[in-house]
Amino acid sequence: MNEQSRIVADAARFPLAQLVLSTINPRQHVDEAEVAELAESIWTAGLIQNLAGIETEAGEIEIVAGGRRLRALQFLAARHDDLAATRPELANPPVRIAPDAHTAQAWALAENAARRDLHPADEIRAYGKMAQSGATMPIIARAFAVSEKHVQRRLALAGLPQAVIAALAANEISLGMAAAFTISMDAARSLEVLELCRSRDWSEHQIRKALKPEAVKLSDRRACFVGLEAYQADGGRVSRDLFAEDILLDDPDILDTVFAAALAELAEDHRGEGWKWVEMSFESYVGYYQIEEGKFARLYKQEGALSADQAARFDELAALDEAETLDAATRDELTALQAIREGSYSAAQEAHSGLILYVDPRGAVQICAGLVRKEDKPAAIAAGLLIASQHEREEPPKSPISQKLREDLDRVAQGARQHAVLRDPELLLDLLAFQLSHALHWQKPFGISPGEVPNWPITGAEGYALDPRLAEHPARDMQGRDLAKSFRAFRQKGSEHIRGELTRFLAAQYQGGDAKLAALIEKVTQPRTREIWTPNAANFFSRVSGPYLSQIWRELLDIAEDAPSALAFDRLKKSEKAAQLESLFSDVAMREALGVTEEQASRISNWLPEGMS
Structure with missing residues (x-):
């Protein structure tokens, strides 16, 4: 106009x-x-x-x-x-x-x-008034020339406390922010959150979290596993987020209880199958590193053999499966033939090993079987199930991390340990006295030969924020100088300066000692690599393979391998994947846009490449 x-x-x-x-x-x-x-x-x-x-x-x-x-x-x-x-x-x-x-x-x-639409607040009040007078949703939709879904959502907003609608009318909150309040049936809490929202410029996601801080979505793997009926049967409450198309479970403690009971029941069923032991894991994944940490050996199924007729039938069904033309019956037949090919565990293997049950991010039960505990390995070796010459362990898979990158990551980890031990000068002095008064040979805690204990990546140092006392102020070159004069000047700077210089030098020389001593020091100092290093495209993501980046994305966000979002990420160029992951680690707005949960955010904040600590 x-x-x-x-x-x-x-x-x-x-x-x-x-x-x-x-x-x-x-x-x-x-x-x-x-x-x-x-x-x-x-x-x-x-x-x-x-x-x-x-x-x-x-x-x-x-x-x-x-x-x-x-x-x-x-x-x-x-x-x-x-x-x-x-x-x-x-x-x-x-x-x-x-x-x-x-x-x-x-x-x-x-x-x-150029007709201007009604303000959403006026529209909400008008729809609500018509509904109160008996007008049905179709009548309201036709009267305002909108869809019934639109009317349904406006009527959901009409039930909000009047203070929320007034804030919307005054443009103090957006329509999306007002919609976030519909998940709450507690008017008093809604008004409290409204005041917080006004003063802190909250997002829609923050409003929902404040209204239902403990609620989890129905898509949570625990809920997928136990089912909504089992959760509600145990007294679990449900609310619906009409605008996010989500069902929210308001009692996560009940969900945890039902989840644990269902998993325990499943484990009990497997205990009657001949396994030496059966355990549950409440984690969403059990893989190579968990097996290594538990010091398990691994037994594998005895491979089965198909008859000539079965092999021909398998090939026929596999081709149909490739063309996605299998019906339920033939799919079951293919599954049975596949099971024969994959083989099974023998009674002897089951008698010496066990399995761990867990629920994956999609809510499906997974079984990690054929695990031999450390104390059971001698008996398994004696039974011919394990070979001692292989050091009672399986060959580790090839790491996706290159040797050059591994060296950089080791340097970062070393820097984190030095960064942490720098906080305890007394401990450093005690360690120095211990080293000087004992012949520790190559297991000395300090690299005082003197020598350099590397803590700075050769390449990819971006995103690395080491304490400046460890990264700056190199040792002064005393070549050709009067050492006595320099020493007197040094002493005149006072004990605080001397103590600071000694602390800095000892921290930069710290390298751990033997495994037990290093573990003791780390228990006291609590080093945290992510305190000084954040993975980004330059220092990590651009230096590993594209498939590995896809694996990191799925694991951090609990995405199934065949999910549309996972497939979309797979199709990105490696540089685009690296950029996306960098944003996931550093951009709060991106996390909110992706709907990252508190659990996922914690996983991202603490994530480290394999082999780092």
Whole structure:
């Protein structure tokens, strides 16, 4: 709408009998049913938008904008003989009068070409008022020319505390923020969160978390495993986030209890199958590193053999499966043949090993079987199930991390240990005294030969924020200097300076000692690599393979390998994957956009490449 078409005249009220439809009004033909529905809306909610017209020489007001509303008002006048007495505001509606024909023409065009929608708060109140008067959702939808889904969502908002709707009307919160309040049935808590939201500029996600801080989605792996009915049967409460299309489970403690009970029941079923032991893991994955940490040896199924007929049938079904033309029966047949090919554990293997049950991120039960405990290895070797010459362990898979990158990561980890031990000068001095008074040979805790204990990556140092005392102030070159004079000047700087220099030097020389001593020091100092190093595209993600980046993405966000979002990430270029992962680690807005949960955020904040600590 341009400057010439702005409404400049004040509205005045005119009797309906004085109003006629202008020939320049775009709405010359309107369906009678549509007029009746709009009349019902106006009767319930009032005339929300004024009419606009121009006065003729004969004294009539020709309506140039608002033809549907004029017809609806005339419809009401025909149905209610006492309209002037009962609803005088409808019998004498307000009309803005154009000052000239040019302006009237502009208004007529602007009514449809640049019509401004109702403010969401006004729309919510109007829909709510109609619903309270008995209007059904389809009637409201037709009256306002919107979808029933749109009406459903507005009516959900109509049930919010009036303070929330008022904040929306005042543009203190957005429509999305108002929608976030619909998950709460606690009006008092909603008002508390509204005040917090106003003062802290919260996002929709933060509002939802404040209203239901403990709630988890139905898509949570625990819920997928036990099912909604089992959770509710144990007293678990459910609420629905209409706008996020989510079902929320409000009692995570009950979910944990039901989850643990269901997993324990499943484990009990497996204990009767001949295994030496059966355990549960509440983690979402059990793999190579967990097996190494538990010092398990691994037994594998004895490979089965298909007969000639079975092999031919397997190939036939596999081809059909590739073409996605298998029905349920033939798929079961293919699964049975596949099981024969994969083989099974023998009774002897089961007698010397066990299994760990866990639930993966999709809520599916997974079994890690054929695990031999450390104390059971001698018996398994004696039974011929394990070979001692292989050091009682399986060959580790090839690491996805290159040797050059491994050296950098080791340096980062060493820097983290030095960074931590720097906080305890007394410990450093005690360690120094211990080393100097004992012949520790190559297991000395300090690299005082003197020598360099590397703590700075050769490449990829971006994202590395080591304490400046370890990264700066190199040792002074004393070549050709008067050492006695320099030493006297050094002593005159005072004990605090000398102590600081000694502390810095000892921390930079710290390298651990033997495994037990290093473990003791780390227990005291609690080094945390992520305190000084954050993985980004330059220092890590661009230096590993694309498939490994996809694996990291799925594991951090609990995404199944065949999920659409995982497949979309797989299709990205390696540089795009690296950039996405860098944003996931550093960009709070991206995490909110992805709906990252607290558990996932914690996993991201603590994540380290394999082999780091």
